Amino acid sequence: MTDINRRIVLASRPHGEPSPAHFRMEETRAPTPKAGDVLLRNRFLSLDPYMRGRMSAAKSYAKPVEIGETMVGGTVSEVVASQNPDFPEGTLVAGFGGWQDLWVSNGAGLRRLDPEAAPLSTALGILGMPGMTAYTGLLNIGRPKPGETVVVAAAAGPVGSLVGQIAKLKGARAVGIAGGPDKCAYLVDELGFDEAVDHRGADLPGALAEACPNGIDVYFENVGGAVFEAVLPLLNDFARIPVCGLVSGYNLTDLPPGPDRSPLLMRAVLTKRLHIQGFIVWDFAEQEAAFLGEVGTWLRDGRVKHREDIVEGLDKAPGAFIGLLKGRNFGKMLVRIS
Amino acid sequence: MTDINRRIVLASRPHGEPSPAHFRMEETRAPTPKAGDVLLRNRFLSLDPYMRGRMSAAKSYAKPVEIGETMVGGTVSEVVASQNPDFPEGTLVAGFGGWQDLWVSNGAGLRRLDPEAAPLSTALGILGMPGMTAYTGLLNIGRPKPGETVVVAAAAGPVGSLVGQIAKLKGARAVGIAGGPDKCAYLVDELGFDEAVDHRGADLPGALAEACPNGIDVYFENVGGAVFEAVLPLLNDFARIPVCGLVSGYNLTDLPPGPDRSPLLMRAVLTKRLHIQGFIVWDFAEQEAAFLGEVGTWLRDGRVKHREDIVEGLDKAPGAFIGLLKGRNFGKMLVRIS
Numbered sequence: 001m002t003d004i005n006r007r008i009v010l011a012s013r014p015h016g017e018p019s020p021a022h023f024r025m026e027e028t029r030a031p032t033p034k035a036g037d038v039l040l041r042n043r044f045l046s047l048d049p050y051m052r053g054r055m056s057a058a059k060s061y062a063k064p065v066e067i068g069e070t071m072v073g074g075t076v077s078e079v080v081a082s083q084n085p086d087f088p089e090g091t092l093v094a095g096f097g098g099w100q101d102l103w104v105s106n107g108a109g110l111r112r113l114d115p116e117a118a119p120l121s122t123a124l125g126i127l128g129m130p131g132m133t134a135y136t137g138l139l140n141i142g143r144p145k146p147g148e149t150v151v152v153a154a155a156a157g158p159v160g161s162l163v164g165q166i167a168k169l170k171g172a173r174a175v176g177i178a179g180g181p182d183k184c185a186y187l188v189d190e191l192g193f194d195e196a197v198d199h200r201g202a203d204l205p206g207a208l209a210e211a212c213p214n215g216i217d218v219y220f221e222n223v224g225g226a227v228f229e230a231v232l233p234l235l236n237d238f239a240r241i242p243v244c245g246l247v248s249g250y251n252l253t254d255l256p257p258g259p260d261r262s263p264l265l266m267r268a269v270l271t272k273r274l275h276i277q278g279f280i281v282w283d284f285a286e287q288e289a290a291f292l293g294e295v296g297t298w299l300r301d302g303r304v305k306h307r308e309d310i311v312e313g314l315d316k317a318p319g320a321f322i323g324l325l326k327g328r329n330f331g332k333m334l335v336r337i338s
Numbered sequence: 339m340t341d342i343n344r345r346i347v348l349a350s351r352p353h354g355e356p357s358p359a360h361f362r363m364e365e366t367r368a369p370t371p372k373a374g375d376v377l378l379r380n381r382f383l384s385l386d387p388y389m390r391g392r393m394s395a396a397k398s399y400a401k402p403v404e405i406g407e408t409m410v411g412g413t414v415s416e417v418v419a420s421q422n423p424d425f426p427e428g429t430l431v432a433g434f435g436g437w438q439d440l441w442v443s444n445g446a447g448l449r450r451l452d453p454e455a456a457p458l459s460t461a462l463g464i465l466g467m468p469g470m471t472a473y474t475g476l477l478n479i480g481r482p483k484p485g486e487t488v489v490v491a492a493a494a495g496p497v498g499s500l501v502g503q504i505a506k507l508k509g510a511r512a513v514g515i516a517g518g519p520d521k522c523a524y525l526v527d528e529l530g531f532d533e534a535v536d537h538r539g540a541d542l543p544g545a546l547a548e549a550c551p552n553g554i555d556v557y558f559e560n561v562g563g564a565v566f567e568a569v570l571p572l573l574n575d576f577a578r579i580p581v582c583g584l585v586s587g588y589n590l591t592d593l594p595p596g597p598d599r600s601p602l603l604m605r606a607v608l609t610k611r612l613h614i615q616g617f618i619v620w621d622f623a624e625q626e627a628a629f630l631g632e633v634g635t636w637l638r639d640g641r642v643k644h645r646e647d648i649v650e651g652l653d654k655a656p657g658a659f660i661g662l663l664k665g666r667n668f669g670k671m672l673v674r675i676s
Contacts, residue, residue: 060609061575224604237399243607258596265600266562269581269616271398276614278607 005030006314007070007100014055017251017325022055023071023318031104038087039104040077042097045314045335046124047073047321052250061280071099071317074129076113076120087112094123099317101337118299125332126299126306129281130158132291133244136284138163138220141242141277146171148217151208153227155196156183158306158332159244162295163220164193165304172218175211177204177227179327186330191305205230215239223248232265235272243278250325307331313338343368345408345438346655352393355589355663360393361409361656369442376425377442378415380435383652383673384462385411385659390588399618409437409655412467414451414458425450432461437655439675456637463670464637464644467619468496470629471582474622476501476558479580479615484509486555489546491565493534494521496644496670497582500633501558502531503642510556513549515542515565517665524668529643543568553577561586570603573610581616588663645669651676 004027011024033039054065054072065072075097079087084107087093093110097103113123125131142163144150150167152160155176164174164187175195176187184196195211197204208230215236221228225248235241268274298304309331311320317335324333342365349362371377392403392410403410413435417425422445425431431448435441451461463469480501482488488505490498493514502512502525513533514525522534533549535542546568553574559566563586573579606612636642647669649658655673662671 061611221604224601228604243604246601246604246608249601249605252601255597255599255601258598259593260596260599261593262598262600262603263562263584263587263590263593265603266559266566266581266584267587269614270584271616273399273616273618273621274614275616276607276612278609278611278613280611283611 003030004028005100005102007098008314008317009068009070010055010065012067013057014251016253018052018055018318018322020318020322025315030102033081033083033104035083036106037104038079038084038091038107038110039081039102040075040093040095040097041080041102042075042077042100042337043092044076044121044124045073045097045099045317045337046075046128046130047317047324047329047333047335048130049245049247049250049325051321052247052325072096073098074124076123077103092120094128099314101314118296121308121310121332121334122299122306124334125158125308126162126304127292127296130332131162131295131306132284132288133281134159134162134220135166135291135295136281136287137242137244137279138166138218140284140287141275141279142167142218142220142240144170144172144218147173149173149175149212149214150218150220151175151177151212151216151231152220152222153177153199154222154245154247154327155187155193156307156330157222160220160222161187161191161306161331162304165191167218168192168194169298169303173214175208175216177208177223183330186307190307199227205233209234218242220244221246225249229261232268235268235274237272239272239274241274241276243276244280247325308334310334310336312336341368342366343438343440344652345436346652347406347408348393348403350405351395352589354591356390356393356656356660358656358660363653368440371419371421371442373421374444375442376417376422376429376445376448377419377440378413378431378433378435379418379440380413380415380438380675381430382414382459382462383411383435383437383655383675384413384466384468385655385662385667385671385673386468387583387585387588387663389659390585390663410434411436412462414461415441430458432466437652439652456634459646459648459670459672460637460644462672463496463646464500464642465630465634468670469500469633469644470622470626471619472497472500472558473504473629473633474619474625475580475582475617476504476556478622478625479613479617480505480556480558480578482508482510482556485511487511487513487550487552488556488558489513489515489550489554489569490558490560491515491537492560492583492585492665493525493531494645494668495560498558498560499525499529499644499669500642503529505556506530506532507636507641511552513546513554515546515561521668524645528645537565543571547572556580558582559584563587567599570606573606573612575610577610577612579612579614581614582618585663646672648672648674650674 187193187196224246525531525534562584
């Protein structure tokens with residue numbers, strides 16, 4: 001055990017795309033647990049698109065990271081010193097430890113992990129926040145019925161890939177939108193999606209229309225922008241749109257040029273009786289046990305699959321995160337911290 | 339009884355605002371009821387904003403009126419000749435008879451009216467389609483809770499005025515947006531709204547913010563455009579937006595100039611976890627009996643009030659309808675057909 005904690009702090013706020021210069025690695029003295037506390041060493045750090053929002057000062061559902069503060073993020077950690085009998089040394093936990101080696105917790109918000117039940121890293125992906133986002137958003141807002149068509153963008157990512165697989169388990173048709181032929185092949189060949197559409201192709205609206213001959217009943221929104229514009233004309237009456245993320249817009253510094261298309265959107269809402277609803281996973285916090293039980297069983301039974309994209313070393317986190325916002329990852333983006 | 343039926347047909351499709359030239363009065367031979375039919379003479383014709391949509395060829399939730407066809411619309415009528423024992427001569431019914439004197443029905447879709455229970459014209463207003471629109475949209479999608487703030491635009495109209503009054507009955511705060519000081523005074527002094535905001539005032543966003551110190555939990559959308567833009571920044575987390583109409587946009591021929599504000603709307607949906615849902619009244623057709631029972635009781639008990647704006651004579655229908663789209667009516671717009 002060392003006395004040094006490496007951490008990555010927000011060095012400055014990006015205007016547009018973040019660059020490595022917006023982050024800074026610091027070394028500080030490791031924190032000391034007080035009575036009731038545990039000292040945790042991070043093994044895995046989760047990188048997720050929502051973190052772009054925390055880098056901005058704009059009001060959102062969570063407060064921003066301040067300049068000089070450690071970047072926030074979900075972690076899998078091991079208890080390396082304990083003054084809390086609930087979490088003895090050696091306990092493995094999922095928590096929210098941020099972009100660093102070591103942190104102190106009083107135990108609140110820690111979830112004990114059993115490495116025999118599932119690989120530890122799944123607690124940050126298919127059995128963690130992204131998986132629960134897919135599960136709760138699709139089942140509470142999307143509510144796919146057998147025979148309906150469910151479209152999800154960023155479909156090779158940890159949220160989208162589970163959305164499509166759950167849609168299939170519920171008897172719906174799953175159409176995934178992803179960037180590039182490898183991801184599209186993975187969706188159909190590995191995960192059992194009915195169709196995959198490459199958003200980098202020449203004619204996204206045409207390709208999507210071809211993949212959805214009966215229109216779209218559920219559109220799980222992760223990205224916004226051009227993908228949403230291609231989806232809108234294909235939506236059926238009474239379509240449901242869980243709005244989980246808008247990653248295509250997170251780096252925008254100005255609104256797109258005119259005309260103002262918002263009246264088109266509202267007119268579609270009215271005439272098609274659309275149901276558009278934003279959510280974040282913790283709006284459904286009371287469903288965590290149901291999620292872990294059901295998706296955990298599916299995962300053990302091989303009824304759902306997942307894929308991880310792991311970089312080695314905390315110092316790789318900024319670059320991996322910048323790539324994530326551009327869709328360069330292929331699977332759940334994780335940092336293994338050695 | 340006469341052999342002549344006067345009817346108003348769609349003469350041509352408007353591009354932008356309708357004018358009298360888009361309508362034509364015709365006289366034709368009265369239709370003859372066959373076995374099982376009734377001949378109906380209209381007493382009241384309802385004029386409603388949705389009719390603007392029927393004048394356009396654009397796809398919507400109902401098929402357009404064809405050129406040369408009688409304009410559609412809800413009516414209160416009397417059976418003047420009957421070959422249907424369920425509806426003997428003299429029966430008063432609500433139906434969908436359109437802009438004309440006489441029409442034939444086989445009885446399907448006719449609702450018998452009791453003139454002792456409520457004035458006949460209410461079957462087209464507070465106890466008809468507009469009232470049921472307010473009731474079902476507010477209670478199924480808006481779901482106001484005690485202490486919440488409900489905002490409704492076109493608040494002096496038949497839908498908006500009932501939305502605000504039901505919000506009050508459910509323990510919420512009601513804020514109405516209407517055009518001009520007379521309508522605003524009516525909302526507060528007669529209907530018991532907590533606040534009224536004149537959308538013709540110099541600073542709608544500022545006035546609305548002042549009227550909603552705790553933000554907006556339910557926005558019942560009738561109008562769109564500048565009113566919606568003033569509402570959006572005031573919406574609280576988890577606000578519900580039943581989208582019933584967008585009357586400010588019905589005559590638009592082009593999208594408004596840029597920038598494209600739709601990303602702002604979607605970002606608000608995500609960060610505030612908004613629930614936006616379009617509906618038309620017949621999506622909740624199974625709630626008609628509950629609506630008639632509950633609002634009928636409130637009306638008889640004086641717990642809800644209503645107001646009518648009646649023009650005399652079928653030939654006045656086009657002018658009254660054109661004025662309705664500009665908010666010139668004050669109360670439920672009706673044509674008395676003599």
